[in-house]
Amino acid sequence: MSGTQATRVTQMQVGDALPEREFKPDNVQSMLYNAVLWNGHRIHFDEPYARDVEGYPGLVIAGPLLGDWLHQCLEEWLGDDGRIASIEYSNRIASYIGETLRSGGTVTRCDTNTGEVEVDVFVRNEADEVITPGVAIVKFHPG
Amino acid sequence: MSALLSEELLSTIGRSSEPHRELVTRRDIRKYAVATSNRQRKYLDGDEAPPMFHVPLFWDVVELDQLSADGVSIDSLLPKFPLEKAMAGGLKIEYHKPVYPGDWLTATRTLTDIYEKQGRSGALIFYEVVMDIHDDDGELVIREKTTRILR
Numbered sequence: 531m532s533g534t535q536a537t538r539v540t541q542m543q544v545g546d547a548l549p550e551r552e553f554k555p556d557n558v559q560s561m562l563y564n565a566v567l568w569n570g571h572r573i574h575f576d577e578p579y580a581r582d583v584e585g586y587p588g589l590v591i592a593g594p595l596l597g598d599w600l601h602q603c604l605e606e607w608l609g610d611d612g613r614i615a616s617i618e619y620s621n622r623i624a625s626y627i628g629e630t631l632r633s634g635g636t637v638t639r640c641d642t643n644t645g646e647v648e649v650d651v652f653v654r655n656e657a658d659e660v661i662t663p664g665v666a667i668v669k670f671h672p673g
Numbered sequence: 674m675s676a677l678l679s680e681e682l683l684s685t686i687g688r689s690s691e692p693h694r695e696l697v698t699r700r701d702i703r704k705y706a707v708a709t710s711n712r713q714r715k716y717l718d719g720d721e722a723p724p725m726f727h728v729p730l731f732w733d734v735v736e737l738d739q740l741s742a743d744g745v746s747i748d749s750l751l752p753k754f755p756l757e758k759a760m761a762g763g764l765k766i767e768y769h770k771p772v773y774p775g776d777w778l779t780a781t782r783t784l785t786d787i788y789e790k791q792g793r794s795g796a797l798i799f800y801e802v803v804m805d806i807h808d809d810d811g812e813l814v815i816r817e818k819t820t821r822i823l824r
Contacts, residue, residue, distance in 0.1 A: 555710075559708065559710065562707065562708040563708040563709065565708075566701075566704050566705050566708045566729045567728065567729045567732045568729070568732050568733070568734050568735075569732065570740050570744035570745070570746070571743060571744045571745050572743050572744040573743070576744075579743070583743075584743075593761075593762075594725065594728050594764075595709060597725060597764060598709045598723075598724075598725045598728075599709075601723070601724045601725055602709070602710075602711060602712070602723075605713065605723075605724070606712065606713070613768070613771075614724055614768055615767070615768060616765065616766060616767045616768065617724075617764075617765070617766050618763065618764070618765040618766075619763065619764055620761055620762065620763035620764070621761045621762070621763075622761055
């Protein structure tokens with residue numbers, strides 16, 4: 531391997547942190563996201579229903595939107611040097627409109643021969659709880 | 674022998690949905706990129722589909738009278754489970770090929786597993802659905818495995 535992509539992998543170390551990013555989803559973003567999906571689940575837009583019928587403290591942020599932010603965290607870090615090969619994640623703790631969330635990650639394994647890197651990624655809430663943990667395999671392009 | 678899962682229920686393992694073919698459009702990519710607050714120009718302009726674009730592409734477009742009172746559509750691939758309260762689930766997604774506007778993609782969903790586990794506050798049912806997405810050349814583009822937990 532040669533070139534910037536290869537250089538990035540050789541200089542990478544287990545424990546390296548990915549740049550973090552803050553998200554503060556509001557009603558408009560939540561409505562647009564669920565509309566794009568054709569997701570009519572009331573917990574995402576009908577606040578009296580979410581509170582009184584389902585017992586949530588507010589409007590629930592859709593699980594796959596949090597999953598998307600894990601991907602964005604990885605892709606903004608990769609730039610044009612590589613791509614996501616696979617990701618595994620789960621929505622562990624619910625989050626609500628009004629919360630400020632934060633995505634980030636840590637390199638857990640890197641293979642300089644294949645350009646394959648494993649990264650732990652997360653979305654955390656304001657209490658610093660990991661609400662959406664994930665593990666991704668990314669591949670840096672050969673130089 | 675499982676306490677909750679009947680032979681009849683378990684016999685639904687392996688069943689698949691009808692293939693579902695959809696066209697990737699620049700406009701749909703742009704809407705998805707904006708709604709997810711993506712910051713990359715190639716996605717905001719719709720030149721390429723971001724990862725997870727298959728989620729809106731293959732979400733069922735159901736008619737209003739097919740939605741339940743809470744606004745959720747019924748997944749016809751799934752059998753009736755003896756537990757109904759959905760808990761957090763997980764996803765595993767493999768990305769094999771990039772997706773561009775103009776691509777036709779076909780998704781087939783298969784119910785690949787149903788099993789029971791004992792949780793702290795009682796029995797839990799797990800089920801797995803695999804969605805394979807192919808292009809018109811028959812090549813695998815994306816494979817997504819969803820695991821859901823019911824209590």
